[in-house]
Amino acid sequence: MWLRGLECTINGNAAEVHDLDLRDPNQLQKFVDHSCFRYADESEGLNPWDGETDPHYVLGLNTVGTRTHIQAIDEGAKHSWIKAPRWRGHAIVIGPLTRYIIGYAKGIPEFKEPVKKVLTDLQLPLPALFATLVRIPPGPGGVLGGV
Numbered sequence: 042m043w044l045r046g047l048e049c050t051i052n053g054n055a056a057e058v059h060d061l062d063l064r065d066p067n068q069l070q071k072f073v074d075h076s077c078f079r080y081a082d083e084s085e086g087l088n089p090w091d092g093e094t095d096p097h098y099v100l101g102l103n104t105v106g107t108r109t110h111i112q113a114i115d116e117g118a119k120h121s122w123i124k125a126p127r128w129r130g131h132a133i134v135i136g137p138l139t140r141y142i143i144g145y146a147k148g149i150p151e152f153k154e155p156v157k158k159v160l161t162d163l164q165l166p167l168p169a170l171f172a173t174l175v176r177i178p179p180g181p182g183g184v185l186g187g188v
Contacts, residue, residue: 055146
């Protein structure tokens with residue numbers, strides 16, 4: 042089941058779900074700061090409708106190894122083939138697992154029951170679910186988005 046529209050939670054607050062409007066360029070942008078893509082102006086994010094896909098693979102100055110045998114990446118340079126989505130300036134995590142958190146937050150039975158079972162079986166509080174699924178510590182800075 043898909044949730045209607047796009048929605049997100051901020052900072053693990055499952056009690057508050059925000060609507061997303063993909064057509065509003067001020068709400069959702071993708072950034073390429075650490076991505077192996079480039080934009081004409083990389084200081085600005087682009088709305089997915091206006092996005093550019095211009096591959097630009099260059100090893101960072103602190104990379105250890107060669108282009109074909111990297112031993113350690115330069116995490117301060119471009120090192121990923123994924124663009125970084127932001128909602129109103131907040132980092133956002135999207136995907137199938139986030140749908141479960143949004144569905145849980147909205148009380149949709151198809152989502153709430155399995156999430157509650159996992160939390161009960163593992164004896165975990167709700168914030169642990171956010172940290173586990175998005176691999177960031179619970180607390181300020183994280184936005185979770187679901188379709």
